[in-house]
Amino acid sequence: MTSTSIGELFHNERFPSGPALVLLMLYLPVGVILAVLRLFIGLHTFFVACILPKPSLFRHVVLRTMCGILGVIITREGVSNVHRRAKVLVANYTSTLDHLAIDLIMPNVLPSVWDLPPTLMWMLGYKDMEAKRGRDRLIQNAKKHIQYSPLPLLSFPEGASTNGRVGLLKFSVWPFSMDCPVQPVVVKVKRPRFANISPSILGGRWWIDIFWFLFVPFTHFHIRVLPPMSQDEDETVEEFAQRVQQTMAKALNIEATAHTSSDKVEYAKQILFIQPQTAAGQSSQYSPDSPPGGSSSSDLMIRQVQEVLPHVPQDAIRKDLALTKDIDLTITNILEGRVQFSPVAPSVNEPVTVSPAKTTVKSTERLSSPIQVASKTFQRSSQQRHLSLQDRKKLLIDAARQRYLEKHCGNI
Amino acid sequence: MAGSALKRLMAEYKQLTLNPPEGIVAGPVDEENFFEWEALITGPEETCFEGGVFAAKLTFPSDYPLSPPKMKFTCDIFHPNIYSDGRVCISILHAPGDDPMGYESSAERWSPVQSVEKILLSVVSMLAEPNDESAANVDAAKTWRDNRARFNEIAHQTVRKSLGL
Structure with missing residues (x-):
């Protein structure tokens, strides 16, 4: 046509x-x-x-x-x-x-x-x-x-x-x-x-x-x-x-x-979201960027949050977006449990959680204390985040090495 | 699309930084490129991979989370479900529809409700319980099935190597 x-x-x-x-x-x-x-x-x-x-x-x-x-x-x-x-x-x-x-x-x-x-x-x-x-x-x-x-x-x-x-x-x-x-x-x-x-x-x-x-x-x-x-x-x-x-x-x-x-919304995303990003370099990408789309912008924002967090129902996103007016803030709020909702489409979710669940059970049953290297804060600057990631990697390897040596002392 | 992929990856990175599963560290190799991640996975206890810390690389597509990332171990690892070049073959990394082995149910497949964390946890359970029916490394699958002692020995060497010992 x-x-x-x-x-x-x-x-x-x-x-x-x-x-x-x-x-x-x-x-x-x-x-x-x-x-x-x-x-x-x-x-x-x-x-x-x-x-x-x-x-x-x-x-x-x-x-x-x-x-x-x-x-x-x-x-x-x-x-x-x-x-x-x-x-x-x-x-x-x-x-x-x-x-x-x-x-x-x-x-x-x-x-x-x-x-x-x-x-x-x-x-x-x-x-x-x-x-x-x-x-x-x-x-x-x-x-x-x-x-x-x-x-x-x-x-x-x-x-x-x-x-x-x-x-x-x-x-x-x-x-x-x-x-x-x-x-x-x-x-x-x-x-x-x-x-x-x-x-x-x-x-x-x-x-x-x-x-x-x-x-x-x-x-x-x-x-x-x-x-x-x-x-x-x-x-x-x-x-x-x-x-x-x-x-x-x-x-x-x-x-x-x-x-x-x-299609227009998709096209607008392509034009307004991806191109400026690749041009402007990646450092500015995480700034609270309100989405394109004029009159339908709130719907677009909801859609964008849902793309990131598909299990969250639209209503919950809309409510929080109305308060924050910011996609990133809303995502953070949802991730940190400040938004109450009942997840949608759990049927897709369940079968997969079965196998990882086994591992978590196993690890909690363990006698020795687990090596968990969590950061207390999520740094704002990418350099600090990177340093923190490097530190945690080193920490994990060092701890694992030490534990190994303790356990297999006789063998070395 | 890349915009939402980045947001999602950022959100997952934050989640994994503040509240990582035990024995797992993951994040972008370099924040200049958020679509390339590095992950350290500790071998599960009471298995032949116990105590080892294995490094892997995750590569995300620009339409993530619609399409799954690819995962590849960067260290040597001898395992039935890991190709000899390090590529990981588990169902959660396949989108429904593309099924190289032909028998996975789509419920275990990739979908946007999955996450990096779930992939890494699935890999941990894969290390604990190899699936020799869908072997990516036939040699490893055979050894696992027929000569468990040999397999454990190789695994133990891998563990020591991964710790730089």
């Missing part, structure tokens, strides 16, 4: 190169002042957006104007395609503010995937549909929402942002399992040539994305509403999702790829 490599789907660099970069440097002072001014205006806009009721015309006009001042220009196309019964909006995901831009054209609700406090969630237009508690729960809650709320549900089935230039990621199927028609919406983001900063980059953080939104003179969102689509009778949900993906890709004049959002 696709020949596009995953790397082409994302921007790695925030800034353009060549002559465009020179123009950007000239624009820099203006941009910084603009960003600061807009930050304050933006806060006001944010509160206005919270206070005014969602589907009102007044809110729409006020917000469009204020967004214009903030440099978010929105144009729309195909509004006649908006269908009252299509309660699920399906959009491609290119930047942090896509949700806001679509919201201004078609007020909607976005199921939240983060653990935000309820007030903040309400202010941002998110709705907690318990996505964290599993897909079934999300679908159940979303269906309920569709039935009772006048506002449509917005979804980004790609699950991760792309640069919107080359291809769409493979769609997740949940928005298509609602038993109701979906309204495809395609978003194109453009910035002026002299300040062509990528709206989202691989591993970028949302607040940095927002800063650049305020920095550039304007960002143009072109939102095109496509006619609603519904699932055919002889079509599976997967096929339906794929058909919508292809329709949207065609509308954007890009490719519908088979890469998934987890």
Whole structure:
């Protein structure tokens, strides 16, 4: 279906190169002042957006104007395609503010995937549909929402942002399992040539994305509403999702790829984690490095901890990560027994512990005192650790030698 | 992937430093390369390898812990499950799927829930109880089976050699 490599789907660099970069440097002072001014205006806009009721015309006009001042220009196309019964909006995901831009054209609700406090969630237009508690729960809650709320549900089935230039990621199927028609919406983001900063980059953080939104003179969102689509009778949900993906890709004049959002996470790890490490040398590798991946960073952190400690359940990791916000600290906490959990998948674990267990039993039964060379501390610097390791090795050999000589005295 | 491999190795190194099993010391040969470890294993008591301290090298793949490390003794050791070049042949070092001997159950195989510590403990129990059914060193397996006295004598020499005596 696709020949596009995953790397082409994302921007790695925030800034353009060549002559465009020179123009950007000239624009820099203006941009910084603009960003600061807009930050304050933006806060006001944010509160206005919270206070005014969602589907009102007044809110729409006020917000469009204020967004214009903030440099978010929105144009729309195909509004006649908006269908009252299509309660699920399906959009491609290119930047942090896509949700806001679509919201201004078609007020909607976005199921939240983060653990935000309820007030903040309400202010941002998110709705907690318990996505964290599993897909079934999300679908159940979303269906309920569709039935009772006048506002449509917005979804980004790609699950991760792309640069919107080359291809769409493979769609997740949940928005298509609602038993109701979906309204495809395609978003194109453009910035002026002299300040062509990528709206989202691989591993970028949302607040940095927002800063650049305020920095550039304007960002143009072109939102095109496509006619609603519904699932055919002889079509599976997967096929339906794929058909919508292809329709949207065609509308954007890009490719519908088979890469998934987890492929993106893997790719981001490759690019952001391995390459800088090999380049920067190994000494800096153990510093608490927060992972790449922007919005899904907490999931990514959990995954990384799980790769190291696969027997620890996700919930326990998430809880501790929420406190430490640091992979290494959490790993240390778990290893040192400060995190309570019941291990998962013990079935894989058990058979192997049988044979080593025998040895440990044997060694505790021994009459002579065991040679255990434990270090009291785990040194911070690699040199000290190395010295400590050398010392312990020598200690072990010396002790073994001495014991041997004691035992076999007569033989020597 | 290498990032998580490093984190995991670091975590295991810490664990083995602060709370090592008896008679075992293990850590990176040089922290410039965390994927190459050295381990000292004491021969289990009441066996022919009693008292010896054997050095081995562990080489980790970049996708550790998804794939198992390789282990090789750097000292001479005459044992049915150790190739004459020092490579160790035990089930925990094989990922399920690649089974050179064809009869190991996948439960005893490598999986990310295993660890360096478990490998080293398995090697200790392998030293105590050679498995002559899956011989890596046929000569050693034969000696072990047919001429135990000779095997013990060789083992004893190995022990003395390992202690530099």
